[in-house]
Amino acid sequence: xxxxxxxxxxxxxxxxxxxxxxxxxxxxxxxxxxxxxxxxxxxxxxxxxxxxxxxxxxxxxxxxxxxxxxxxxxxxxxxxxxxxxxxxxxxxxxxxxxxxxxxxxxxxxxxxxxxxxxxxxxxxxxxxxxxxxxxxxxxxxxxxxxxxxxxxxxxxxxxxxxxxxxxxxxxxxxxxxxxxxxxxxxxxxxxxxxxxxxxxxxxxxxxxxxxxxxxxxxxxxxxxxxxxxxxxxxxxxxxxxxxxxxxxxxxxxxxxxx
Amino acid sequence: xxxxxxxxxxxxxxxxxxxxxxxxxxxxxxxxxxxxxxxxxxxxxxxxxxxxxxxxxxxxxxxxxxxxxxxxxxxxxxxxxxxxxxxxxxxxxxxxxxxxxxxxxxxxxxxxxxxxxxxxxxxxxxxxxxxxxxxxxxxxxxxxxxxxxxxxxxxxxxxxxxxxxxxxxxxxxxxxxxxxxxxxxxxxxxxxxxxxxxxxxxxxxxxxxxxxxxxxxxxxxxxxxxxxxxxxxxxxxxxxxxxxxxxxxxxxxxxxxx
Numbered sequence: 001x002x003x004x005x006x007x008x009x010x011x012x013x014x015x016x017x018x019x020x021x022x023x024x025x026x027x028x029x030x031x032x033x034x035x036x037x038x039x040x041x042x043x044x045x046x047x048x049x050x051x052x053x054x055x056x057x058x059x060x061x062x063x064x065x066x067x068x069x070x071x072x073x074x075x076x077x078x079x080x081x082x083x084x085x086x087x088x089x090x091x092x093x094x095x096x097x098x099x100x101x102x103x104x105x106x107x108x109x110x111x112x113x114x115x116x117x118x119x120x121x122x123x124x125x126x127x128x129x130x131x132x133x134x135x136x137x138x139x140x141x142x143x144x145x146x147x148x149x150x151x152x153x154x155x156x157x158x159x160x161x162x163x164x165x166x167x168x169x170x171x172x173x174x175x176x177x178x179x180x181x182x183x184x185x186x187x188x189x190x191x192x193x194x195x196x197x198x199x200x201x202x203x204x205x206x207x208x209x210x211x212x213x214x215x216x217x218x219x220x221x222x223x224x225x226x227x228x229x230x231x232x233x234x235x236x237x238x239x240x241x242x243x244x245x246x247x248x249x250x251x252x253x254x255x256x257x258x
Numbered sequence: 259x260x261x262x263x264x265x266x267x268x269x270x271x272x273x274x275x276x277x278x279x280x281x282x283x284x285x286x287x288x289x290x291x292x293x294x295x296x297x298x299x300x301x302x303x304x305x306x307x308x309x310x311x312x313x314x315x316x317x318x319x320x321x322x323x324x325x326x327x328x329x330x331x332x333x334x335x336x337x338x339x340x341x342x343x344x345x346x347x348x349x350x351x352x353x354x355x356x357x358x359x360x361x362x363x364x365x366x367x368x369x370x371x372x373x374x375x376x377x378x379x380x381x382x383x384x385x386x387x388x389x390x391x392x393x394x395x396x397x398x399x400x401x402x403x404x405x406x407x408x409x410x411x412x413x414x415x416x417x418x419x420x421x422x423x424x425x426x427x428x429x430x431x432x433x434x435x436x437x438x439x440x441x442x443x444x445x446x447x448x449x450x451x452x453x454x455x456x457x458x459x460x461x462x463x464x465x466x467x468x469x470x471x472x473x474x475x476x477x478x479x480x481x482x483x484x485x486x487x488x489x490x491x492x493x494x495x496x497x498x499x500x501x502x503x504x505x506x507x508x509x510x511x512x513x514x515x516x
Contacts, residue, residue: 016499093497116504159498200516203461238516239351240417241274246374246507253508258458258496 015157018055033082041082056162067091092161096121103130103215107142112245118155128170132217184210190232197234206257273415276313291340299340314420325349350419354379361388361473365400370503376413386428390475442468448490455492464515
């Protein structure tokens with residue numbers, strides 16, 4: 001079994017799942033990896049011939065979830081390639097029912113939110129503009145598709161999941177709140193985290209819901225009023241001011257129904 | 259009021275509280291700052307004469323909590339010094355009742371756990387050795403007192419708190435579990451997070467308790483058996499494998515009684 005126990009000496013985080021993509025397959029049930037997954041297997045996992053590694057086939061989320069997690073037996077592992085004989089058959093863990101909407105944060109925070117949110121099972125992120133989001137963040141390299149995808153994959157590798165989340169960008173506040181969120185309001189509650197809200201965030205909610213987090217400086221009054229006018233519930237986080245990535249994890253843990 | 263709203267262009271996280279120490283005072287109610295707090299005030303907060311900044315006097319936790327949070331009016335802010343006229347009178351937010359015990363993690367994770375745990379109100383961290391902790395971590399610079407203190411201060415600055423947490427180091431597993439934790443067992447439950455535990459972590463526990471998190475690779479069977487033999491409850495985290503820092507925030511949010 002793959003674990004972090006053999007990750008000798010480095011401070012890199014060991015992956016718990018090697019995520020495979022369709023073009024890794026050289027024939028049925030046989031993959032050949034030559035990229036960072038090879039480096040990771042050699043350097044951090046120190047795999048040997050015959051080892052079994054936990055693997056999963058990436059699911060782009062187009063169709064129903066498949067039983068695409070299993071193991072790969074090491075057929076070859078040298079400087080050039082890691083080759084595995086793959087058998088899949090287990091389902092990924094159930095997804096979170098929460099859609100996570102976040103006012104676009106500073107780039108390092110965005111990376112953390114995408115990665116940790118994915119690890120917690122979020123399958124849809126909505127990144128939106130609000131008055132206290134710096135416009136420059138919309139041009140950050142952290143928002144480029146390859147960067148976003150990398151954070152999502154890190155979250156899947158961490159949490160042994162294969163279903164890639166979707167990430168939507170909404171650069172205008174009002175259409176986001178009035179149109180996009182209304183489609184979600186028809187499916188379940190929209191909870192807006194607001195440090196000034198008197199009521200605590202509810203616990204253990206089953207079923208679809210959307211959790212909205214504001215920017216570091218908070219929503220401006222106009223924005224807070226728009227949410228309230230549209231029937232959304234403003235929920236507090238207690239007396240402490242938390243970083244966006246900490247607040248996101250804390251609220252998702254509180255809302256999780258299991 | 260101090261907020262993140264003026265943090266123009268940089269990706270640095272703005273502080274929500276400027277933490278003062280006794281030797282910052284040049285006379286009663288008058289402080290002079292010349293270090294990173296000056297840089298922060300000029301670069302990120304862009305303070306002007308007459309601005310009011312949220313300040314708090316650091317409490318080393320020796321005595322009862324004092325009403326040591328208030329504001330500082332800017333008397334001077336230039337390249338050389340930030341000078342404030344200080345008035346204190348508000349109490350810090352209530353502390354968490356949880357003692358957080360963590361198998362010593364890799365250094366970057368340690369930084370995050372100390373900072374985020376402090377932001378969530380933890381006042382006592384116990385760092386302990388276990389079989390899957392790499393011995394080299396005990397020599398890491400992240401464990402040096404100045405480094406630990408810096409992370410704790412960052413957590414206080416973030417969450418507008420002034421009471422400095424204590425951090426204990428326990429380099430031997432058995433004395434830690436059999437002696438140190440027994441002192442805590444007399445005050446409340448010891449919950450040991452274990453990915454293999456069948457029962458979920460309880461929610462909303464009031465009163466003193468100790469939450470124990472293992473290393474990335476998990477506890478070895480002997481360790482798990484020691485906890486169980488001493489009457490501790492092994493609690494699960496759901497079907498997903500989380501990073502230590504994510505699991506810590508998620509479990510603390512789940513346990514929080516408010």
